[in-house]
Amino acid sequence: MAYNGSGGKRLCTGTDLDVERSNGNNYMAGEPRRKREPPARPNHILLYTIINPAYPITVDVIHTISTPHGQVQRIVVFKKNGVQAMVEFESVESATRAKEALHGCDIYSGCCTLKIEFAKPERLNVFKNDQDSWDYTLSEDVPPVQRSAPLLQSPQYTGGRPQPYNMDYGSGGPPPPGMMKDRHGPPPPHHPRERGYGPEGYGGEGFVPPPPMHHPSMPPQNQGGPPQQGAVMMVYGLDPQTVNADRLFNLCCLYGNVVRIKFLKTKEGTAMVQMGDAVSVERCVQNLNNVTVGDYTLTLAFSKQAYLSEVMNPYPLPDKSPSFKDYVGNKNNRFLTPASIHKNRIQPPSKVLHFFNTPPDVSDEQLLQVFKDYGVTPPHTISKFPLKSERSSSGLMEFQNISQSVMAIMACNHATIQHPGAKFPFVMKLCFSSSRQIGQGKGQNPNKSQNQNQDQNNQRQGQNNGLAEHEYY
Structure with missing residues (x-):
């Protein structure tokens, strides 16, 4: 232009x-x-x-x-x-x-x-x-944007409104809401001004010189540093009969915001996942590559593609779900706000899972039934944390091995649990724990001297994950 x-x-x-x-x-x-x-x-x-x-x-x-x-x-x-x-x-x-x-x-x-x-x-x-x-005549007033700045900052896939470029380069001040470090989106758009770009949204806070123009086939760039790899990864070794887009989302969302997932019709058991930034892809590759899930071994790698285009007519997977799904704005993404980013703890797969946002009086039998309903092996040990609030509960659950825990997260992360006192069901959330074991028997911890500090850390992590609020379906 x-x-x-x-x-x-x-x-x-x-x-x-x-x-x-x-x-x-x-x-x-x-x-x-x-x-x-x-x-x-x-x-x-x-x-x-x-x-x-x-x-x-x-x-x-x-x-x-x-x-x-x-x-x-x-x-x-x-x-x-x-x-x-x-x-x-x-x-x-x-x-x-x-x-x-x-x-x-x-x-x-x-x-x-x-x-x-x-x-x-x-x-x-x-x-x-x-x-x-x-x-917009029925909603709250939308903050006005400058008439002379019609083109956008990158969406960042954070759920926030896209931000126009600021015309006053170097004026200082914080970046707009949702523009956090290490967050990548579409290439920066054209802009009519030559005197500078405004709030930096890719690699740091404050204001930086204008980035170079990008062709959409090029990977997103980090304005504050050297070029980054793209935000799309290849995932091989998926069970074609059981894994769908939502199950893959349930696993990948532990390491960053998921934007789009596309299964390849010509390569069975292979999918492409676009994350919110290259850092999230790197986390997935570092933590999930070569992990065994049932009879399959996952292989993850950066893709040469910079983004996934929308598929208008996706083919059905064996479970009849679509082979392509868009997760932009999905509330189950866990890196949408600065507060949620700070609360997340990046952990490699472990046979111990941390669960939270479950009903305050949920029983072990109810939790076990969730896994049975989804056709995966249930945990052999469940340990609930003391209630800090009447709104929800949390705790740890241990599986026989990492393969079972990964399958449990893929199938049951974000599973709903009904509660008679709530208008809507609870959405159970799972993540890998830093604990390596939680003791023998439900709710018991015989090795208290060795595990007490670790369990306290996991309980604090549960509080950090927003357990004070019941997150509805």
Whole structure:
């Protein structure tokens, strides 16, 4: 994309948008040729078509690039024919400004190109506020963004709103919410200003010089240091009959935020996992590579791909679940906020698991039944921590070997447990413990002198994992 020297009017060149006018036909690169239709009359609702959507497109992304040009009332994102969105502005004038400013621009460098047209509907119907639809007239006020900064920081896959670049490079101050160390996302987008970039969102806090432009096939870069490897990994050696996307998520989420998971149809038992950053992939490789799970041995390695594209029609796995799933914004990701990142303890696989967020009066029999229901071997020992709150419980459970504990996490992490006094079921959470054993018999610890300190550490870890709050399904 090219800009004139004054930094004012945005000029799109043929490198960003190829529009050919020949024999009455009009088409954009990446779209099938079609006959030119009469231009739609100006309307306060726009149709955004995102060409080459290499990264997730949500209402937050669309809202952030649209609000500099006028008040947005409603947004609906739909993916029936590619990725499109309808944006309802307060006035025709605002919609016209947005269309003129954003048509032909890339949301992210080299991808997610915007084609914008006037839409025909007079009003958008929004039935719920989520990542695909939002009615801003009914929600809390959204903080305004500067009109002159329509393009985005990388989403970071943290669940927070995408942030516009700050025009005042070097002005200081903390990075925006959700922009933490060692968090990588899509390549930095183009930006019209030459005097600097704002809040740094990749490798450190504060403000840094502008990063180099990236092609989407290149791995994300760390603005504060040398280039990093991509955030996609290959996972080989999965049991094709039992492992699905959710089970793989349950294991990988212990080491970082999971963005997307894709199983390969041509390579049975093989999947690709896009994590939130390269550091998370490194954690997975270091801790899970060569781990035995049942009759299979996991092999993990960095992929050459920088990201996983969305699969519109995934094939069914043996259990009928889809072979591709998107986990952006999934609340079971455990590295979404600075507080949750601080609470996590990275541990290699162990035959002892730490469980938390279970009903306060849960019995050993109830816990054992969860594993039986999911078809995996239950633990032979369960030790519950003394209750610190009436809201939930926690403790340790020991399996015969690491293979069984890994299968238990894949199958039962985030399993629901009903409780008669709660409106919604509890979502049991599991992670590997630093304990190597927890004693003989349920709830007992005969080797107290050796294990007391370790059990106390695990109990503190349980408190750090947010046990004071019941996390509903």
